[in-house]
Amino acid sequence: MFWNKDRETMSREDIENLQIELLKEKIEYAYNNVPFYRKKFDDFGIDKSSIKTIEDIRKLPFTTKNDFRDNYPFGLFATDMKQIVRIHSSSGTTGKPTVVGYTKNDLETWTNLIARIAKAAGVTDEDIVHIAFGYGLFTGGFGLHYGLEKIGAAIVPASSGNTKRQIMLIKDYGATVLVCTPSYALHIAEVAKESGIDIAKDLKLRIGMFGAEPWSDQMRKKIEEELNIKAYDNYGLSEIMGPGFSGECEEQNGMHIAEDNFIAEIINPETDKPVKEGEYGELVITTLTKEALPVFRYRTRDITKISTKPCSCGRTFAKMSKPIGRTDDMLIIRGVNVFPSQIEEVLFNIEGVSPHYQIIVDRKGALDVATVMVEANANLFFDEMKKQKQFLDNINYELKSALGIDVSVKLVEPHTIERSMGKAKRIIDNRKF
Amino acid sequence: MNIQDYKITQISVFIENKKGRFYNVTKTMKDAGVNIRAMSLADTMDFGILRFVVDKPKEAYDALMDSDFIVKKNEVVAIAVKDESGGLSELLNTISNLDLNIEYMYTFVNALENKAVMLFKFEEIDEAIEKLSTANEELLKEEFFRKI
Numbered sequence: 001m002f003w004n005k006d007r008e009t010m011s012r013e014d015i016e017n018l019q020i021e022l023l024k025e026k027i028e029y030a031y032n033n034v035p036f037y038r039k040k041f042d043d044f045g046i047d048k049s050s051i052k053t054i055e056d057i058r059k060l061p062f063t064t065k066n067d068f069r070d071n072y073p074f075g076l077f078a079t080d081m082k083q084i085v086r087i088h089s090s091s092g093t094t095g096k097p098t099v100v101g102y103t104k105n106d107l108e109t110w111t112n113l114i115a116r117i118a119k120a121a122g123v124t125d126e127d128i129v130h131i132a133f134g135y136g137l138f139t140g141g142f143g144l145h146y147g148l149e150k151i152g153a154a155i156v157p158a159s160s161g162n163t164k165r166q167i168m169l170i171k172d173y174g175a176t177v178l179v180c181t182p183s184y185a186l187h188i189a190e191v192a193k194e195s196g197i198d199i200a201k202d203l204k205l206r207i208g209m210f211g212a213e214p215w216s217d218q219m220r221k222k223i224e225e226e227l228n229i230k231a232y233d234n235y236g237l238s239e240i241m242g243p244g245f246s247g248e249c250e251e252q253n254g255m256h257i258a259e260d261n262f263i264a265e266i267i268n269p270e271t272d273k274p275v276k277e278g279e280y281g282e283l284v285i286t287t288l289t290k291e292a293l294p295v296f297r298y299r300t301r302d303i304t305k306i307s308t309k310p311c312s313c314g315r316t317f318a319k320m321s322k323p324i325g326r327t328d329d330m331l332i333i334r335g336v337n338v339f340p341s342q343i344e345e346v347l348f349n350i351e352g353v354s355p356h357y358q359i360i361v362d363r364k365g366a367l368d369v370a371t372v373m374v375e376a377n378a379n380l381f382f383d384e385m386k387k388q389k390q391f392l393d394n395i396n397y398e399l400k401s402a403l404g405i406d407v408s409v410k411l412v413e414p415h416t417i418e419r420s421m422g423k424a425k426r427i428i429d430n431r432k433f
Numbered sequence: 434m435n436i437q438d439y440k441i442t443q444i445s446v447f448i449e450n451k452k453g454r455f456y457n458v459t460k461t462m463k464d465a466g467v468n469i470r471a472m473s474l475a476d477t478m479d480f481g482i483l484r485f486v487v488d489k490p491k492e493a494y495d496a497l498m499d500s501d502f503i504v505k506k507n508e509v510v511a512i513a514v515k516d517e518s519g520g521l522s523e524l525l526n527t528i529s530n531l532d533l534n535i536e537y538m539y540t541f542v543n544a545l546e547n548k549a550v551m552l553f554k555f556e557e558i559d560e561a562i563e564k565l566s567t568a569n570e571e572l573l574k575e576e577f578f579r580k581i
Contacts, residue, residue, distance in 0.1 A: 376447050376480075381503045383445040384536055384554070385475045385482060410479050413449050414501055 003116040007260050008315045015259050016054050022288035024048040030294045033078035062297045073099040079292050089137045100238050101292040109289050113258050114147020117247025121209055121232035123177055125152030130175035134160040139242030140212050144179050163191045177207045182215040186355045187419050189226035200228045214323045216341050218348030222355055239298055240285045254319030261289045266306050269327045280305045301327040333368045336405045340426045346398045352379025356417045363431040376411040438574045439562045440508040442490040446483040447503040465496035470578045473539035488579050508558055513548045513571040531564045
């Protein structure tokens with residue numbers, strides 16, 4: 001299902017022409033309205049005449065999270081506060097929060113982009129949508145809310161917290177669509193089962209729209225089985241708008257990027273040079289339609305890949321894969337780059353492994369030691385020590401082949417790994433550098 | 434002879450090698466009014482496998498499951514051995530001659546006068562019971578553990 005079929009099925013050539021056009025416009029707009037960009041563009045000798053082909057975007061300097069911090073709170077805004085109608089910001093756990101603003105038109109754009117990804121996931125005006133994202137400064141709650149409302153679905157703005165109560169609402173109000181983080185979706189399934197709910201019979205859920213944290217295809221399978229739904233991924237970050245940047249269609253093998261509103265590039269995070277199409281690298285995003293806060297070449301730190309191959313759904317927008325990690329989540333263990341998602345993939349391929357795991361990294365002497373804690377259950381427990389050891393050795397072996405380094409697996413008792421309401425805490429790095 | 438009578442239910446519990454976990458298991462059994470007849474612990478650095486034979490296996494199993502322990506039920510064979518020098522050696526010789534594979538074993542003392550009881554987990558329990566009774570070993574029935 002489409003929301004703006006004309007836009008979503010434009011030819012690649014038309015997309016590129018539109019992008020060049022909008023990029024030139026935004027360069028001029030930012031130059032005239034944001035001192036930060038004026039200085040940067042002057043330093044780099046950039047003006048709108050610098051852009052002739054889409055590749056010319058590489059002449060522009062990058063924007064990073066630090067630029068947001070340095071211009072805290074409103075220094076990057078291109079409009080005065082009279083035009084701003086909404087403020088969102090990041091949690092700011094690692095310093096000052098990142099603040100973003102929206103004009104009326106920006107909210108309209110955002111709403112439409114969410115409507116697109118919701119339609120692509122098969123949501124209709126007959127659906128009842130339970131939103132368990134936190135409502136507040138976080139863009140997830142309000143972002144999804146208005147787009148889903150726009151297509152005419154009935155919204156239950158449950159926000160986050162109190163899982164038992166969430167399940168009661170999902171059941172009693174007959175929710176057909178669930179919106180939250182993928183790890184929270186699994187937690188809901190777990191708590192529902194514990195409270196004696198027969199998910200297939202008692203709940204009417206059919207679609208899940210999950211985002212705000214990386215998750216693997218194995219995790220998708222698990223969520224789909226446990227909750228008896230189709231689970232769709234979507235992606236976005238507040239700095240460039242919020243969710244709605246990209247979302248999956250019925251193919252469920254990549255998220256179509258709203259290329260009429262953004263330019264996506266994939267670069268090698270070490271060399272800053274573009275990678276070949278289909279190769280993994282850091283996603284870099286330029287906004288083409290934002291009024292309040294135009295952003296050029298924002299370094300997302302998310303590692304993904306992009307493909308422009310035609311999709312059976314008819315959309316012509318390029319597809320990005322599920323991010324496999326973040327440049328800053330990347331663990332360097334004994335000199336080897338390790339993404340938590342690689343560990344997750346190995347674990348979820350083992351029959352009966354619980355979706356709750358945690359990676360603990362310590363330094364013993366000069367050596368890094370990584371331990372993967374996995375919750376045991378009856379499927380993973382053998383009465384004989386020999387078989388138990390064999391089972392653990394097997395996981396160790398699989399992890400070693402996937403990661404290239406030794407990590408040890410430790411079985412822990414059920415419910416000992418902390419459950420999260422928002423983003424799951426997968427890594428505990430105890431090393432002191 | 435009914436082979437089923439000689440299958441003794443054993444309960445195994447996974448415990449993390451952490452302070453208080455063993456106690457929690459025994460406390461759960463106590464609260465369920467279960468008496469532990471025989472017990473063994475196999476442990477590693479990180480975790481242990483506790484194995485029990487109890488007077489009320491069903492109650493014990495349910496209580497442990499309700500308390501979120503990871504529990505498995507399986508079957509072992511109980512054999513009486515003379516409580517004197519060479520008693521166990523003789524029995525193991527028989528088992529070896531009968532070509533039976535032992536997965537693990539543990540003792541249960543003071544159960545019978547002048548005799549000890551050994552609990553065996555065999556690879557093939559039916560075969561073991563049949564062969565051992567033909568070899569005139571004294572096997573104990575499950576009901577023995579209910580009474581004592």
